[in-house]
Amino acid sequence: MWLTVLLVVVFGISVFLGRYPTPGFMSLERLTTDEMARSLVFNLRLPRLLTAVLLGMSLAAAGAVFQMIFGNPLVEPGFLGVSQGASFGAAFSIIFLSTSAWAVQVSAALFAFLGLGLSYLLARRVRYGGWVLRLVLAGIAVSALFSSGVGVLKYIADPLSQLPEITFWLLGSLTSLTWPQFWAILPAVVVGLLVAFQMRWRINLLSLNDETAFSLGAAPGRERTLLLVAAVIATSAVISVAGMVSWVGLIIPHIARRLFGADARYVLPASMLIGAIFAVLCDDLARALFPGEIPLGILTSLIGAAIFMVLMMRPQAAVER
Template sequence: MKNTAFVAKYSKLKIIVLVLLPILLAIVALTIGRYPVSYADIWKALTGLFFAESNLSATAHTVIFDVRIPRILAAIIIGMALSVSGAAFQGTFRNPLVSPDILGVSAGAGFGATIAIINSWGSLGVAISAFVFGLLAVWLTYFIGNLIKRSGDITLILVLGGILVGTIFSSLVSLIKSVADPYEKLPAITYWMMGSLGSIQMKDIYMVIPPMLVGIIPLLLLRWKLNLLTFGDEEAQSMGVNTDRLRLIVIICATLLTASSVSISGMIGWVGLVIPHFARAITGPNYRSLLPVSMAVGGSFLLVVDTIARTLLAMEIPLGILTSLIGAPFFIYLLSHSRRSWK
């Protein structure tokens, strides 16, 4: 008996709120930090973008443009990427416990980063190596999956392959860690594994934007088809969908998103697992709205957590640890309070 006009209006409001949320949070985050920058300075800096004259102190300028803005942007896009990728994977694998690293991308990326750190390839080397090995790990999983698939459930085999590949890569990381120089390399590896946005610069963002766009655009365009995948292969095929091809596209896109994120931030757990559930609680399981909502919520969530990580103490709190500490209890809450189907 609901008034359809009201519903339409309500959902429009929801959309506006969700679009505005990350933007508003970004503005708030811009004003918070360890270095004192006044609101007036921030206003000056932002208006200075449009009117050339700017009498801002050099340090304040650096803090706003070279420290906070890149970091805020990175938190938002990485939060978005991980959440979308998690949502897409959960649908494809028809499993609510799937996170973006189900196919071994994080473990692979961790291995790549470890190798780069051991060989002193520098921060760019670490990012590239993490990205490449992340993709390689997923390719391996997919390869194994196709190798052993007979008539069985391909998604199950892929998950199994992901566990295998993930285990192998994380064992290799442990092996390297056990022989790594304890004074020089080991701390660097450990810190990378904990995830941080502390050294993000604009050039890192420029670097990951292209692969992220390649990953996110097809997912957004195909998002209504993702609904069909959640019904199961047979039903989807009966509706004329080539499920194998669609699944491959989803895996490639979601992997690109995760690998690009991990390559510049290190491991950030739980975002890709929890946020899609939260988004489902807001908007329901339809992927048409689920993906955009996941993006908005995920970007906002990671921005808030990262702002806490960089401001609470003089030390940086490792971001990956904070997202897990906040994410896990939140997940339990969601599971116990949500009656909706996860599909």
């Protein structure tokens, strides 16, 4: 598909783009002669760009999966308390445990799953409505709980050392990302994305009403849960190293559907590729535009929100509910 080619091209250009030695592109000649340039490209830029690819793929794929299995195009991975749980976990670690990258990441991933688990348990106990409605309600409640928790943590945080760190994490960034971090999240991302990718046609069935999906031989509850866990494994892994990068999961599947129709057989792989391209481009801007870095989450929100407005104003964007 032409998107794959585009991703490779964007990636290739991004390797040479940056602020060393001067803002703009680095020449191939410099890469072969300058020791400093080589070290920069291979030890800093490459892991960072590859992580941006994983980040964009995971968030966009998880967004596509969430939208399909909840039969609602306005849902995103931050939905079932996952993102808020991860933020809480990170802030919690920064204040009470350790500010080391590892502690923050593990804590964020754990709380992301805790958010999902709480939403799930709460949804099972809600007394009315269909399963999807109950999950949505539970997700809203759990997200609110965790975000007020984040508020409390910010309030008690040391304003000089801890608060900036929390804020920085909440804004999302790929700054100072290294190979070990990339390798650490790679397995989780690959597993999560592979499960979703293999089920890409079946996801269509799960976008239908429960009884219809059942009548077509699916196990709606079990298969949705499997996909949900796969999506959250991939997302919590990338969130744990990159912080909160919002809007990718909501916007990218919309663009993919605009290009390829509704069938998840095409929407899911297209979302992964477009998500990767989007994340790499945003990260290019984040690191090359100004001498000081712009947090990635700010850029994705800014650009994502702008694209969303344009999408909404286009006539075919009508969403039926």
